[in-house]
Amino acid sequence: MDSSAASAAAAAAAPVVLVTNDDGIDAPGLRFLVGQLVATRRFRVLVCAPDTDRSGVSHSITWRPALRCKRVDIDGATAFAASGTPADCASLGISGKLFDGLVPDLVVSGINVGNNCGCHVIYSGTVGGAREAFLYGIPSLAMSYDWVASQSSVNDLKVAAEVVMPLINTVMAEIKNGTYPQGSFLNIDIPTDAAHHKGYKITKQGRYxxxxxxxxxxxxxxxxxxxxxxxxxxxxxxxxxxxxxxxxxxxxxxxxxxxxYDEEEGDDIDHKCLVDGYITVTPLGALSRAEADVIPYYKACLSRDQDTFVAH
Structure with a gap:
């Protein structure tokens, strides 16, 4: 086999990463992340991201209108800008329809400008894109940088993309080994001073x-x-x-x-750890469940209402 054929075979066998976001396909956070993925020469990189800023759209989807997709030139990647939301982009990107039957091994959504700790995951289009892939059985990561106005710069987004690469490599290795868990996706937040972070820390979603x-x-x-x-x-x-x-x-x-801010006790709450300088890694699920201790209360209320209704 000649060298060109060998290179083509290696590229075809490389793990596939799909990148999306909610800031739009021209956002520096996405471009820096794609650049880092391409530079490793370990991955086949696909991009499907909104054609405009879709921040704060949560997990909304486009139902009736057709999505318009336009090819975009990004060195080392196959990229499309789509007229939909982050969840739309993730869904289309993993469908096999956009990339000629190619289905990604991993979806990465980001890097977002602004943290997505605590209750922000409800509003976040970044998290929505990752969650959509997770719902369809594709491992996914949502990534956000804790931007502070008048302090942060575009270069910090480049640093953020650099410091998350070890985590992406680790997750992909686990996926390829068949040892990566299927029950959650990861929400990653990178501290403001990304260059001097204190390392990765597994955290719980707080109430920030x-x-x-x-x-x-x-x-x-x-x-x-x-x-x-x-x-x-x-x-x-x-x-x-x-x-x-x-x-x-x-x-x-x-x-x-x-x-x-978080009122919970403990040293493993996402926003607390982020402010303390850690790259927080928070496993999330698809469902939002109420606290278990409220169930008896609602059962009692419903029982009283039913008794009142029957009595009348």
Whole structure:
């Protein structure tokens, strides 16, 4: 076998990684991550990501309209921009329909601008993309960087992509060995000072949340300071380009009111560990279950209501 044939055979046998995100296919976090994956020469890299910023869309999907997909040039990868949500992109990417029958071994969603700790996983399109792959039996990782306005820079996203590569390599090795667990997917958050992180730490999802309020305003396009998107935990106070065409409408914008922090005890809560400088690795499942101790309460309430209804 000549060298070119050998190279082609090796490429065909390489593990396949699909990358998606919610910040859009042009986002630096995604581009740096793809660059790192390609540079290892270990993976066949596919990309299917939204054609525009779809931050905060959670696990929403496109139901009736057809998705428009356009090929995008990314060195070393086969890439498409799609008109759908992150969950759409993950679903299409693992279907075998977009990449000529090729189904990924692993889906990586990110790297997102802004952490996705605690309650933020409910809103996160980044997590939604990873969860969608998990629901269909494909191992998946959601990755986010704890961006701090006026402190973080685009280069920090590059560093974030570098520091998560050992974890991706480990997960892929477990997948290939048949030892990777099927019951969860991983939500990974990278600290603000990614270059000096304290290592990986397995954590539990806490209750951290950026509390949002509303203010009446006129429509303004958000300015971009270095790089930031509509993540709910990223401060964005600069506005420009007032749109006076909507002056007869009542317009309201979301504003950050406060951040509520973890109240749980323990040293393994996701946001606490992230702020302490760790790369947090939080296993998540598909379901959101209530605490077990509320079940007796609701059973008693329902029983009383039924008795009242029968009595009348």
């Amino acid at each position: 949340m950026a509390r949002i309020g509303w203010e009446q305003t006129v429509y303004k396009k958000p300015a971009v300071e270095s790089y930031q998107t509509a993540n709910m935990d990223v401060d964005s106070e600069k506005d420009s380009e007032v749109d006076t065409s909507s002056e007869n409408d009542l317009l309201f914008k979301r504003v950050l009111v406060r951040r509520s």
